[in-house]
Amino acid sequence: MTTVLGCIADDFTGATDLAGLLARSGVRVSLRIGIPSEPPTDPAAFEVIALKSRTAPVTEAVAETRAALKWLQTAGAKRFFWKYCSTFDSTPEGNIGPVAEALMDDLGTDQTIYCPAFPENGRSIFMGNLFVGQQPLSESPMKDHPLTPMRDSNLMRLLGPQVTKATGLADRLTVAQGAQALRARLDTLKGQGVAHVVVDAVANEDLYVIADACRDMPLMTGGSAVAMPLPALYLADGVLSADAPKAVAPKLNDTTIVLSGSCSAMTNAQVAHYKATGAASYQLDPLALTENGPGPVLDWLAAQDLSKAPLVYATANPESVRAAQDKLGVAAAGELIEATLSACAVAARDAGARRIIVAGGETSGAVTKTLGVTQLNIGAEIAPGVPWTYCQSGGLDIALTLKSGNFGSETFFTDAQAKLST
Numbered sequence: 001m002t003t004v005l006g007c008i009a010d011d012f013t014g015a016t017d018l019a020g021l022l023a024r025s026g027v028r029v030s031l032r033i034g035i036p037s038e039p040p041t042d043p044a045a046f047e048v049i050a051l052k053s054r055t056a057p058v059t060e061a062v063a064e065t066r067a068a069l070k071w072l073q074t075a076g077a078k079r080f081f082w083k084y085c086s087t088f089d090s091t092p093e094g095n096i097g098p099v100a101e102a103l104m105d106d107l108g109t110d111q112t113i114y115c116p117a118f119p120e121n122g123r124s125i126f127m128g129n130l131f132v133g134q135q136p137l138s139e140s141p142m143k144d145h146p147l148t149p150m151r152d153s154n155l156m157r158l159l160g161p162q163v164t165k166a167t168g169l170a171d172r173l174t175v176a177q178g179a180q181a182l183r184a185r186l187d188t189l190k191g192q193g194v195a196h197v198v199v200d201a202v203a204n205e206d207l208y209v210i211a212d213a214c215r216d217m218p219l220m221t222g223g224s225a226v227a228m229p230l231p232a233l234y235l236a237d238g239v240l241s242a243d244a245p246k247a248v249a250p251k252l253n254d255t256t257i258v259l260s261g262s263c264s265a266m267t268n269a270q271v272a273h274y275k276a277t278g279a280a281s282y283q284l285d286p287l288a289l290t291e292n293g294p295g296p297v298l299d300w301l302a303a304q305d306l307s308k309a310p311l312v313y314a315t316a317n318p319e320s321v322r323a324a325q326d327k328l329g330v331a332a333a334g335e336l337i338e339a340t341l342s343a344c345a346v347a348a349r350d351a352g353a354r355r356i357i358v359a360g361g362e363t364s365g366a367v368t369k370t371l372g373v374t375q376l377n378i379g380a381e382i383a384p385g386v387p388w389t390y391c392q393s394g395g396l397d398i399a400l401t402l403k404s405g406n407f408g409s410e411t412f413f414t415d416a417q418a419k420l421s422t
């Protein structure tokens, strides 16, 4: 099978989000963790490469993404998708813009679109401004994100300093007129030298129009949702064959560990809810970790009944996060917690856990790398953008779900367990 769409995601939860939405079509989606060291042997129609480049130095993110592009080209892909966060998580330097420009250079294309909208999860774009639910991005809890605080809601203003070429907008009034009108707007902007076009979308119908108008672009960029219509469009175009293989879910026992390193408002609510169900839990304190190391939590974990799905979490409110960061530094506090949760994942797996639930994008990247996972098959969707996945770790079959900090409802941790029991 030749790859029809080659996707590159800037973090691991983002990659499973995208893979999960593409897999809604029923077509097999293969997700690779990092750039495979071997050339593709049996590539899937949809290949997603998960990088951990969202907060990496710009040059590193660009180099890794270019290498991922080369691998996907070897798999036969001619169309590509650059997936970043639906809340446009980035710094003034990047990495969304610089990576997009590097991919455009390599693909020899002079225009791409930016559409992080994900209406099912409350992300919408109107007149180039990104909303989280009813709040502008900069007034949403994303203003306090530990690594990429988002303090502006205007996507052209956020993107401008990250790119060298002009930015522009195709607004909702154009999208509402359909794919032809959108294509005409994109052509007009191209004539004016606009390389980077933010496209408004407030509902799934808008995403179908955008995907329809842009499906033959060498490069599309966005959150996961604008890619969701692509499999059906490719099937209709005959680019994709209808008899592609389906995913198979292995039967695994229900021993579970829940690991939460996200500090988003939603994850705070999910942790509080899960604790209220009576689940055993251990809260990591970054300052205590610098003094005592991971020994105490690993001892606690060794004494837990994994059939009752215990929780280890660093999830905290913005004040506590800031206090830890002031003492340890932002990166050091994050890395310390990521390393500790990763050690817990390995310890739990070795003690028999076959289901691992992880909350947080960076956290998921660290845990997945430490578990030595290289490829995942996509299973049932627990919440919009959060599927169960099946993979191998240490020679064992495990089920892994990587939850974006902001995704899922309050009951996510129990929802995830229930999904595999049905």
Ligand SMILES: Nc1ncnc2c1ncn2[C@@H]1O[C@H](COP(=O)(O)OP(=O)(O)O)[C@@H](O)[C@H]1O
Pocket (backbone or CB within 6 Å): 145, 146, 147, 261, 262, 263, 264, 267, 286, 314, 315, 316, 320, 321, 322, 324, 325, 333, 334, 335, 337, 338, 359, 360, 361, 362, 363, 364, 403, 404, 405, 406
């Ligand atoms: N209590 C805490 N103090 C400081 N940093 C924390 C704390 N808890 C978690 N972190 C760090 O915050 C970051 C959260 O990012 P991430 O895992 O991507 O979550 P999200 O998906 O919500 O963005 C991680 O690097 C994590 O280690």
Ligand SMILES: O=C(O)[C@@H](O)C(=O)COP(=O)(O)O
Pocket (backbone or CB within 6 Å): 011, 013, 014, 015, 017, 018, 084, 085, 086, 087, 223, 224, 360, 361, 362, 385, 403, 404, 405, 406
């Ligand atoms: O697009 C999204 O919102 C997610 O797929 C995503 O990228 C999540 O990132 P984290 O919030 O860091 O998990």
